[in-house]
Amino acid sequence: MIANAKPPTEIRRLRALHPEMRERDFARIHGISEAELVAAEVGRSAIRLRPDVEVLLNGLRAAGEVMALTRNESAVHEKIGPYEKVVIGPMASMVLGEQIDLRIFPSKWAFGFAVEKAGEEGAVRRSLQFFDAQGQAVHKVHARPATNLEAWSVLVTSLRHAEQADSIEIAPAAPVALPGEAADVATLREHWRALTDTHQFFGMLKKLNLPRLAAVEMVGEDLAWQLDAKAVEEMFASVAGTDLPIMAFVGNHGCIQIHAGPITNIKPMGPWLNVMDETFHLHLRLDHIASVWAVRKPTSDGHVTSVEVYDGNRELIIQFFGKRQEGSDERAGWRTAVERLPLHSQSNAA
Known part of the structure; x- marks a missing residue:
């Protein structure tokens, strides 16, 4: 494991100078992972969660309409609807609803957070955010006006991590190597x-x-x-x-x-x-x-x-x-x- 590139106090200081910058852009510019940026707000606007996919998916079924977000460096995919037809497997789990359709690989999920931020006209923006061991986002869930916030709160409580420190340790990316000789x-x-x-x-x-x-x-x-x-x-x-x-x-x-x-x-x-x-x-x-x-x-x-x-x-x-x-x-x-x-x-x- 490697230590944080910056202490949480420094991350928060820098963030206060650029509050409108997108999280992913801020993290890249300042040489930290997005997960470290979110972790720095634990005890303030964030709660650390266990990245338990089974509890998450089963709990989200009661939350009703939400927005599911999955991305990589070049594409962002957002779907609005309920988490339905949940299938839990030992290597992969699935959501097979008409709107939200996911294939999830739980072994890659390392960190989770519930985040609440002030939105427009006093509204609160709520999200559940999950990251891999390198601090890169793997999946996020955003509450919507129609979301059942009571079920959302129950889910956050059930996933709450015993450790609520405002820093995390991230791992270096493992080298990718293909074993053996490639086929002709x-x-x-x-x-x-x-x-x-x-x-x-x-x-x-x-x-x-x-x-x-x-x-x-x-x-x-x-x-x-x-x-x-x-x-x-x-x-x-x-x-x-x-x-x-x-x-x-x-x-x-x-x-x-x-x-x-x-x-x-x-x-x-x-x-x-x-x-x-x-x-x-x-x-x-x-x-x-x-x-x-x-x-x-x-x-x-x-x-x-x-x-x-x-x-x-x-x-x-x-x-x-x-x-x-x-x-x-x-x-x-x-x-x-x-x-x-x-x-x-x-x-x-x-």
Whole structure:
């Protein structure tokens, strides 16, 4: 473990000088993690919580309408609704509601806090915030006007940590290393073409010792082809305001959050491409996009097409699919929309 970069008193002093700055931006500028920033307010506007996913998910069911937020460095995914159809598992837990759809990996959750801040016109903004061992946010839950605050308070009490110090110790990031020799193209294509379900894809990559983007780059253009960087904007333009339901996956190593349904209200703002629909908000940093790929995976019901967006560190930012029912082929409208997206310039030259 490593000590805090700054003592809590110094963090609070600096924060008082920049109260309007977004938490993530403030933490980055001052060389601390976001979790350390929140921890510095324990005993003031924050309560430290146990990162107990089972207690959290079961407790949130009684809270009614809330806003669930999952993000990575380049995309923010927000869904408004109740936590429903909770499934607790030993390695992963799920929320399978019509609005809030999550895949949670509890082993990555290290710190939790309940935060209350003054909002506009005397209102109180309440949130539950959870972080990994490096202090990076994995998932947040924000109260809404319709939230059952009595159930919210009961949940906070049940999750309250015995230790309420205003500092935490964060761990350095573990080095990522793939064991063994990576598979060759022929082996990758053999395994890829043998897929019968999209959920087998991660296991295939692990078995073949291949990072995701490396596999996508090498498998061949019949199964994955590179798109122009503006393909994401064009995809949004082609599906927005139609009845075509899409799926948008945004995640980090502790949580993946999914939207399934049509999208309507697209609002570009600076480097951000935003979706501002009634129960779904998405904020995507277009200037972080290094490559975009159309990816085709076989299933027992026909192939499934996705659009995958990667950053400069070769990490997956966001993934899009057409919404489909298990046992059915994907929607022709989605497949056509993807196949019409502009190719990367190198592909055009080939």
